[in-house]
Amino acid sequence: MYDVIVVGGGHAGCEASYACSKLKKKTLLISANIKNIADMPCNPSIGGTAKGIVVREIDALGGIMGKVADKTHLQIKMLNSKKGPAVRSLRAQADKVEYPKAMLNILKSQKYLEIKEAMVEGLDVKNKKIEGVILENGEIIKSKCVILTTGTYLKSQILVGDTKTPSGPHGENFSKNLSDKLRNLGFEIQRLKTGTPPRIDKRTVNLKELQEEKGDNKYYTFSFDNEPSYDLDKQISCYLVYTNEKTHKIIKENLDKSSMYGGYVEGVGPRYCPSIEDKIVRFQDKERHQLFLEPETVSNDEWYLQGFSTSMPKDVQERMVHSLKGFEKAKINKYAYAIEYDAINPLQIKSSLETKIITNLFTAGQINGTSGYEEAAAQGLMAGINACLKIDSKEPLVLKRNEAYIGVLIDDLVTKGTKEPYRLLTSRAEYRLLLRGDNADLRLRKYGYEIGLIDQKQYDNLIEKEKNINYVINLLKTTNLKLNEETKKIFTQNNIEIPNRSESLSKLLKRPEINIKFLKNFCSLDYNEEILEQVEIAIKYEGYIEKTKKEVERLISLENKKIPKDIDYDKVGNLATEALEKLKKVNPTTIAQATRISGVNPSDIAVLSVYLKKEYGKNE
Amino acid sequence: MNDTICAISTALGVGAISIIRVSGPEAISIVNKVFKGKDLNKVDSHTINYGYIIDKNKIIDEVLVSIMKAPKTYTKEDVVEINSHGGISSTNKVLEILLCNGCRLAEAGEFTKRAFLNGRIDLIQAEAVSDLISSTTDASRELSLNQIGGKLSKIIKNLRQEILEVLANIEVNIDYPEYEDAVLVTVDILKEKIKIIEKKLKEILDTAKDGKLIQEGIKVALIGRPNVGKSSLLNKLIEEDKAIVTDIAGTTRDIVEGSISLKGIKFRFIDTAGIRDTSDKVEKIGVEKSINTINDADLVIVVLNGTEKLTLEDKKILESVKSKKSLIFINKNDKKLNIDLKNTIDVIYGNTINEDGIDNLKEKLIEMFNLGSLNLNDFTYISNARQIALLKGAKKLIESIKEQIENEMPVDLIEIDLKRIYDVLGEITGETYQDELIDELFKNFCLGK
Structure with a gap:
């Protein structure tokens, strides 16, 4: 008897089984193919806008994605570094051979974790409660909780042109029956689609024709505990290339041969990650589109052609690739393909990621309708944490929208559902000035510590950091600049206008041309860069941070208006039909959550509030 | 329900x-x-x-x-x-x-509340119905009818759409920093956009002032020393005997008001207790009330007794209205005038015995409030105090944006204020949910439709 069985060894499964075993729960990870654990079947990168912040959040809570990425990347960059602090986000080109290896090593060293190679085809359910899983060979393995992280492996089909082959990624075995079993249990199954571009043998590309994109000339790590372990100068570059008239002509002429336009696809693909034929059809006036040639690993010369995902037949793909400048003689190692798979409707899961239908059954990752390694890992971690809390009869950890991107992600899923593979975007977060990559530890480490994924030493470091930040902020607020010949000279030397009167250093720091390093001229600021960065952000953007906090207060007041679990929406009366249906389906736990459901209008919320007041007294 | x-x-x-x-x-x-x-x-x-x-x-x-x-x-x-x-x-x-x-x-306003809660009308429309019930002049009734039609909602919705497009562009810049497909919203572009948004907001707010006049009418305070004929003037203006008139100074101890409609706009005249130092307790309270009335009036008419020279109290009164929109009515011109007023603000001579000067006074009022040029045919005015407050809030945010652009704040931070403006405009049309809003709103409804 296990405490937790994790089905699937992708990014969600890895975090889930790591968290459960770290929390000393007897855990079994079942993977269809152990060599595919932590596989990156699509882009060879970890992080990106919003996603990079999620990786930091995972690390803050005690997950492992960031730690592994730090050790195995080929290049790292801070995106949006010229924009405000809220939208900066790390992205690393990960080595897709080394990353899975490192991950597997960590999992293998977990004392409470066993790994088994098998295909799960059924669930052992009694009285709407999970009791274990059933393998392909009929074997039943018992557990208290099950976490499904099946990725794209539910009834997967690979599409290339007009050919449709039942298969997982890389021609792997897939689960034929599990999604039907889920449907029989009452889950709504939806068909989703995603795609991946061709892989090119880099040696056959004339890189001189391409524009080089280097990694940042500054050290970064995802993890708050890691020191940089790479060599700045040894980062591997990416390359920028454009499609051209010839490429577009080939695509237009062969449109009916693509799976998408030929009508061979039933799954819904993501709008934010369109195939190249989609881009050309939808944006007719664009003369060219950007593509990036990205390294996948140091182990071989297979490179990833980002932006060129397509479901064209192989011969058309050849011609498309060869039309690109520098790619005239390029050799395609792996053709682009689209993949269709089954997922459940995320409206059927709770904020804890436990399903509403089957007790102690959790789902995370692509099965919940998301896309992306980071989104998957985040859910895997939360599902793992909440399965453990459930076993211990404790309240689940539900992060709020003002606390973490992970909170935004899960709340969006369980409140709004999704019709296409869901990707996190910074624009999905209302309070992103608070949800920065640089302060993920300050936001979330305490939760990790309470749960037991963050150890005492990590926690002590956090408390020390907090103390120092507050000290320096206070110092700058209470220290006035002394205007004398000596200090005036410093301003002149730095080409900065001399203030006309003595003011506090914190006021001075609010001036756009002054940074915190400049203040070292006037007071001792012997702290590491991390602390000074926090102080600088807190002071420079104080006004906006306060504004955002005010808005959070409004959210919290609505969040505190709980909706009783036993509410009968049919009795409320006067709700619009659409709102009634949605409210019944989502079953929001608070008025705040109800306001976020699409199709529920302010008048419906008013009706609901009046009803709650009437029926349940003061609904505070 | x-x-x-x-x-x-x-x-x-x-x-x-x-x-x-x-x-x-x-x-x-x-x-x-x-x-x-x-x-x-x-x-x-x-x-x-x-x-x-x-x-x-x-x-x-x-x-x-x-x-x-x-x-x-x-x-x-x-x-x-x-x-x-x-x-x-x-x-x-x-x-x-x-x-x-x-x-x-x-309950008061319950029919309209049900109409709103059942999704029949949006917030602006609901508020307009409330105005319609209490509207007393033709012009204000027409304004209310126009809002029910949703004309104002449309103008605001268009402005929201415009803001939404800017917001979306900024978001694309953030989420896809390496893609050239979207134009990068730079500070310069943002400046231009803000100018346009500010202009549109100002247009709506300017009409709001007129709307407020139409809806709430113009409050005119009659002030002056005791027994200079304020109450008589009020009675003549509204053509009925509302205020008690006696020869005894200090007769009017409370506020008496009456209204007329000029060019479709309601003028509310408020007769005040004569201002003087007094030991009479009741009269003293009246005097204090008078001073408060002056403070929130749109116009003050200082009534002076033309048969007497200016007294110290007259001078004090004239001094106290210096910063207000005001005019002077010199009463009792049917008798010998002894007043020694230097040419100051607008002066009308007249009396309440043979009603000389009363029509001049009314014409002056029309002229002062520019009612001739008020476009009564295009009633897309914002007219409700809550709506005006929200619009003013939006305008303040524009100021903050301009300031932060000067402070070289990154565009994605300035966007926070722009988003807020979008929400505020939504609150006017009822498209963003705000908890207290609905309770607040229906408090102002009267019985029936």
Whole structure:
């Protein structure tokens, strides 16, 4: 008897089984193919806008994605570094051979974790409660909780042109029956689609024709505990290339041969990650589109052609690739393909990621309708944490929208559902000035510590950091600049206008041309860069941070208006039909959550509030 | 909202007929119980039916009953309207019978509240209905009707759309920093956009001022020493004897007001207690009230006694209105004038005995408020204090944005304020949910529609 069985060894499964075993729960990870654990079947990168912040959040809570990425990347960059602090986000080109290896090593060293190679085809359910899983060979393995992280492996089909082959990624075995079993249990199954571009043998590309994109000339790590372990100068570059008239002509002429336009696809693909034929059809006036040639690993010369995902037949793909400048003689190692798979409707899961239908059954990752390694890992971690809390009869950890991107992600899923593979975007977060990559530890480490994924030493470091930040902020607020010949000279030397009167250093720091390093001229600021960065952000953007906090207060007041679990929406009366249906389906736990459901209008919320007041007294 | 409500929806005692409105799931069946005529449960929707309201087989009134079935009604519920013969006693009796047969008396504004809650009208429309009920002049009624039509909602929705497009562009820049497909919203581009948004906001706010005039009317305070003829002037202006006029100085101890309509705009004249140092306690309170009235008046008319030289008190009064929009009425020009007023602000001479100067005064008022140029045909004015406050809030945010652009704040931070403006505009049309809003709103409704 296990405490937790994790089905699937992708990014969600890895975090889930790591968290459960770290929390000393007897855990079994079942993977269809152990060599595919932590596989990156699509882009060879970890992080990106919003996603990079999620990786930091995972690390803050005690997950492992960031730690592994730090050790195995080929290049790292801070995106949006010229924009405000809220939208900066790390992205690393990960080595897709080394990353899975490192991950597997960590999992293998977990004392409470066993790994088994098998295909799960059924669930052992009694009285709407999970009791274990059933393998392909009929074997039943018992557990208290099950976490499904099946990725794209539910009834997967690979599409290339007009050919449709039942298969997982890389021609792997897939689960034929599990999604039907889920449907029989009452889950709504939806068909989703995603795609991946061709892989090119880099040696056959004339890189001189391409524009080089280097990694940042500054050290970064995802993890708050890691020191940089790479060599700045040894980062591997990416390359920028454009499609051209010839490429577009080939695509237009062969449109009916693509799976998408030929009508061979039933799954819904993501709008934010369109195939190249989609881009050309939808944006007719664009003369060219950007593509990036990205390294996948140091182990071989297979490179990833980002932006060129397509479901064209192989011969058309050849011609498309060869039309690109520098790619005239390029050799395609792996053709682009689209993949269709089954997922459940995320409206059927709770904020804890436990399903509403089957007790102690959790789902995370692509099965919940998301896309992306980071989104998957985040859910895997939360599902793992909440399965453990459930076993211990404790309240689940539900992060709020003002606390973490992970909170935004899960709340969006369980409140709004999704019709296409869901990707996190910074624009999905209302309070992103608070949800920065640089302060993920300050936001979330305490939760990790309470749960037991963050150890005492990590926690002590956090408390020390907090103390120092507050000290320096206070110092700058209470220290006035002394205007004398000596200090005036410093301003002149730095080409900065001399203030006309003595003011506090914190006021001075609010001036756009002054940074915190400049203040070292006037007071001792012997702290590491991390602390000074926090102080600088807190002071420079104080006004906006306060504004955002005010808005959070409004959210919290609505969040505190709980909706009783036993509410009968049919009795409320006067709700619009659409709102009634949605409210019944989502079953929001608070008025705040109800306001976020699409199709529920302010008048419906008013009706609901009046009803709650009437029926349940003061609904505070 | 599962119960059926009723109320008299016309002014009591005025007009030849009164309308009693009933709304709710049992509206038709309840009225049918007390109606002698066709079976109302069986008649078609939107029909008018002749018959009698009866009470224990006794005929109470001869009536026409309109049957309107949900959802195509004002409240989106079943609605019945009973047209009865205007007399107070028979109308009240009909209402009483309905209450005895299962209706509940509607709370103030409840019909409109139901219309709003059932999604029949948006917030601007709901507020406009509230204004319509209390509007007393033709111009303000027309303004209310225009808002019900949603003209204002449309203007604001367009502005929101414009802002939304800028927001979306900034978001794309953030989420896809390496893609060239979207134009990068730079500070310079943002500056231009802000200019346009500011201009549109200003246009709406400018009409808001006019809208407020139309809706709430212009408040005019009459001030002056005791017994200079303020009350007489008020009576002449409104053509009725509202204020008590005596020869005894200090007669008016409380605020007396009356109104007239000039060019469709309501002028509310407020007679104040004469301002003087007094030991009379009651009069003293009156004097204090007068000073408060001056503070929130749109215009102050200083009334002076033309037969006397300016006194110290007159001078004090003139000094106190210096910063207000004001004019001077020199009274008693039917007698010998001794007043030694230097040419200061606008002065009208006249008296309340043979009514000389009263028409001049009215013309002056029209001129001062530019009512000749007020475009009464295009009533897309914002007119409600809540709406104006929200718009002013939005304008403040524009100021903050401009300031932060100067401070070289990153665009994605400035966007926070822009998003807020988007939300604020949504609050005007009721598209963003705000908890307190609805309670606040329906407090201001009066009975019936």
